[in-house]
Structures are given as structure tokens and as C-alpha cells.
Amino acid sequence: xxxxxxxxxxxxxxxxxxxxxxxxxxxxxxxxxxxxxxxxxxxxxxxxxxxxxxxxxxxxxxxxxxxxxxxxxxxxxxx
Ligand code: HEM
Numbered sequence: 001x002x003x004x005x006x007x008x009x010x011x012x013x014x015x016x017x018x019x020x021x022x023x024x025x026x027x028x029x030x031x032x033x034x035x036x037x038x039x040x041x042x043x044x045x046x047x048x049x050x051x052x053x054x055x056x057x058x059x060x061x062x063x064x065x066x067x068x069x070x071x072x073x074x075x076x077x078x079x
Contacts, residue, residue: 003075006068009060018079025053034077041069 013022018030029037043049044057061069 001068001071003071006064006072007075010072013056018076023053023056026051029076030079032077034073037076038070038073041073 010018014020014029019028021028032040040049041057041061044054044061050057064072
């Protein structure tokens with residue numbers, strides 16, 4: 001799976017280029033490094049990261065494996 005096809009499941013909330021503030025909370029994902037994005041996505045899974053709407057992201061991250069999360073982080077960092 002490539003990053004662009006995986007990102008289709010994110011675009012509705014985060015915007016086609018990651019600049020939208022998803023559900024009005026958190027930080028835009030556009031402009032963040034791959035390392036930061038990966039750390040925050042894994043953080044939803046291990047409980048070390050998240051805000052008031054973290055349950056939304058925890059449920060999405062649970063459906064992805066580590067390789068898919070890495071691919072997404074690399075893809076989003078290039079927006
Ligand atoms: C937060 C990635 C799908 C809603 C985040 C953050 C990342 C991220 C990296 C942390 C942003 C930050 O504060 O620095 C992704 C990826 C997705 C995805 C890669 C697809 C696989 C979605 C979808 C929704 C959504 C489909 C809406 C149903 C949110 C919300 C937050 C957030 C509400 C803030 C949650 C909180 O309070 O911590 N997302 N997202 N995301 N995302 Fe997503």
C-alpha cells in the first residue's frame with residue numbers, strides 16, 4: 001500500500017493536504033516531521049499522546065500496522 005492510498009482514510013477529517021484542523025482540535029498534521037507524526041500516532045496507541053478527542057484517533061490507529069503508520073508519517077511529512 002502506498003501513502004497516498006492509505007491517506008484517503010484521513011483526508012475527510014485532516015484535509016487533502018493535511019492543513020485542516022480535524023474536528024477543530026489538535027494541531028494541523030501538515031508541516032510536521034515524519035518522526036513527530038510517527039511518535040504522535042504511536043502515542044495514541046500506547047496512551048502517551050492525545051487530546052480531548054483522542055478516542056477518534058485511537059480507533060483509527062488500532063486498524064493500522066506499524067508499517068502502514070510509518071508509510072503514512074513519511075507521506076504526510078511531504079505535504
Ligand atoms: C489528530 C493522523 C484520520 C480526527 C491526529 C494527529 C495525527 C493524525 C498525526 C495528531 C495531530 C497533532 O495534534 O499533532 C491521522 C491519520 C489518519 C487520521 C494518519 C488516517 C489514517 C482521522 C480521521 C478523523 C481524525 C478519519 C476523523 C474521524 C482527528 C482528531 C484529532 C486527530 C479529532 C485530534 C485528537 C485528539 O484530541 O488528540 N490525526 N488521522 N483523524 N485526528 Fe487524525
